[in-house]
Amino acid sequence: MRLSFNMKFNAGLDGILNTQQKMNRAQDQLTKQTRILTPADDPASSAKVLGLDQNLEQVSQFQNNSVLLKNNLALEETVLTNMRTSMDRVKTLAIASGNGTYTVAERNALSEELKNIQVELFDLMNTRNSEGGYIFSGFQDKTPAFAYDQASNSxxxxxxxxxxxxxxxxxxxxxxxxxxxxxxxxVNARFKPSTPVVSAGGATAATITMSDQSQFDAFYRNNFDGLPAATNQYNVVLTAPSNYEILRDGVALTPPVTGTFTPDQPISFAGLGITISGAAAVPGQVDFTLQPPQKKNMLTTIGDFITALDNPNISGSAFNEAVNDVLTQIDNASSNIDSTLSAIGGRVNVLDSVFGTNEDLTINNKAYRADLSEVDYAAAITEITKQEIALEAISATFTKVSGVSLFDYLR
Structure with a gap:
């Protein structure tokens, strides 16, 4: 077979270029720390690595979300804890105000402190997060959660x-x-009955006082019926010679509630003290109803109590009602906050658990990815060394062979 100069030269050059390509590939594997430079190198492993990369990116986003959520929940927990402390102070001041020896000046002093606490609570209820959103506004986080209406003082x-x-x-x-x-x-306002009305007989007056709020609350929750309204009416029926029976919408209770009636002596019923006055009250009847439940902002309730404290002419019974209103609603609001804090704690526990699981998944996926794609450093260095030796050998051979021609034999 006849070999031309070009064929000899090209054959040598192809050998050099192929060896350089193999050495460069080994160097790229070492530099990029992967044995799969293109999908063609290992199609099956390449597809698996692509799926693992997507999964790692997804888990990384989940972890970022977890950190953001935990920070937001920590902020809310701090705010609610501070509010809880302030509300305990409101309760302490309300109890202290019930001291019958307090002067008008002392009540005014309590009022001033309550005003400051009210401002503090209002500010906390409009807390913003690091992104500037109001944390208690729901989806409307660019709008302050709460506002004050001066006209209605609410x-x-x-x-x-x-x-x-x-x-x-x-x-x-x-x-x-x-x-x-x-x-x-x-927040549920204090449950209380309506003002009693003398519907029959010669009673001169009828009043209801709260002797046990918790007992009445339990009775209210078990017996209040939104429809029909008539089922919420109760009747104190007085019969000769001096007996009473309490009915519900004219029907005897089960078991019956009966006893001996004495004018101006309270009749005990479901945490209430029902007092009926008048020597001619028997026979007769006094009616009262369970009022529908009301929701009320706790800041408004505190404001109403401040108004009562600042009123020097308020009666003792009216002031006691204001004290009972604020104490009950502060308890209800505190219960709401405690429930929310408990829910936040539960969410944080779930966050920590899921975060740990995601970290384990990340470690496992990275290990599997490394097994599929990472280069073996020893093998890559050995390959580079081998190709360097081969390149030196083929270069030396190419130099010698390319230098030989027919003229060398003619000389």
Missing amino acids: YFFQGDDGQKALQISPTIAMPGNDSGKKVFED
Whole structure:
């Protein structure tokens, strides 16, 4: 076979270039720390590595969401804890104000402290997070959660019931906030009956006092019926010679509630003291109803109590009602806050658990990815060394062979 100069030269050059390509590939593997430079190197492993990369990116986003959620929940927990402390102080001041020896000046001093606490609570209820959003406004986080209406001397909610959730795993989305409507606005006002009315007989007066609020609250929850309204009416029926029976909408209770009636002596019933005056009260009847439940903003209740403290002409019974109102609603609001704090603690526990699981998944996926794609350093260095030796050998051979020609034999 006849070999031309070009064929000889090209054959040598191809050998050099192929060896350089192999050495460069080994160097790229070492530099990029992967044995799969293109999908063609290992199609099956390449597809698996691509899936693992996507999974790692997804888990990384879940972890970022978890950190953001935990920070938001920590902020809310701090705010609610501080509010709880302030509300305990309100309760302490309300109890102290019931001291009958307090002068007008002393009540005014309590009022001033309560005003400062009210401002503090209002500020906390409008707390913003690091992104500038109001944490208790629900989805309307660019609007302050609560505002004050000077005309009615009341506070009202401006947000909504929304809870913004973030995904922390493929199947778990965790809310990072609580609506102020649920925590502060939807607080049950004190349950109490209506003013009693003398509907029959010669009674001159009838009053109802609260002797045991917790007992009445339990009775109210078990017996109040929204429809029909008539079922919430109770009748104290007085019969000769000096007996009473309490009916519900004209029907005897089960078991019957009966006893001996004495004018101006309270009749005990479900935590209430029903006092009927008048020597000619028997026979006769006094009616009262269970009023519908009301929701009231706790700041408004504190404001009403401040008004009572600042009123030097308020009667003793009216002031006691104001004290009982604020104590009951502060207890109800505190219970709301305690429940929310408990829920936050539960969410944080879930966050920590899922965060740990995601970390384990990340470690496992990275290890599997390394097994599939990472280069063996010893093998890569050995390959580079081998190709360097081969390149030196083929270069030396190419130099010698390319220098030989037919003229060398003619000389």
